[in-house]
Amino acid sequence: MPELPECEANRRRVEDGALNRTITGFSEGNVTHLDLPTPSERKRLEGRQFTEARRHGKLIFAGSATGPWISVHLGMTGWLDCVDGSFEPPNWGHFVICFEGDRRLVFHNRRKLGWMKVIDDPATYLDDTGVGPDAMEMGENAFVDMLGKSRGAIKAALMDQKKIAGIGNLYSDETLYQVGISPKAKGSDLDAATLKKVHSALCDVLDTLLAANDGGPVPKDWLRHRREAGAACGLCDGTIRKATVGGRTAFYCSEHQS
DNA sequence: CTCGGTGTTCGGAC
């Protein structure tokens, strides 16, 4: 599920379903190799309430002014859900925070690449981990500066959570496709005007996807609908190609992405 | 049966 827009949808579910209720306990299933709060961390949570849910990049936080907070990374296949009453525990890895009134916050994680930990405060935690600015908050100047200084492939820079937080494989491709830049282009080779266009395209992609969380449309000409080698480009006469960039599979149009 | 994936981390090389 998880790049910035999907993480935001998960954050909102936490906000809508897991705030202002006292934590009464925990349950879990199939949790080998899943990184979850320790017993003492769970003890810190018990009896407390979350009053706020935040997101930074792909991280989701829930907590209160006095703490503690949970910090959740969904990995490749994780999601958060709130349910009422008893529920059928899934067979896959999951961790449940139980609240008063039979409400549960369920952290599903099939592939077990995600994690949840307990922290004192999100701001301090973000400082300590060195994660970059959230993609929705990063201004044009900072964005142009960051890419202008990065000597590697622009796709790799966009996916580097220490440079800009929240962008992954799909939406780095989508942005570069829409703005007509090769994923292999080096940021430091592009002029400021071009990098501003990349910034604008990224904002459009994220805005559209956030709106799609509320039922908004995703344009038919997006790369998203044609992520396979040999597909017809939605924007020109070209053909979609596949390559490895920044350690991930990139799809791009060999014709209009120079 | 094998491969690959909306993610990250680690070690090693340059």
Next chain:
DNA sequence: CGTCCGAACACCGA
């Protein structure tokens, strides 16, 4: 230090 590469993590579906 910045960057790149391959491998690893665990699971499921094509």
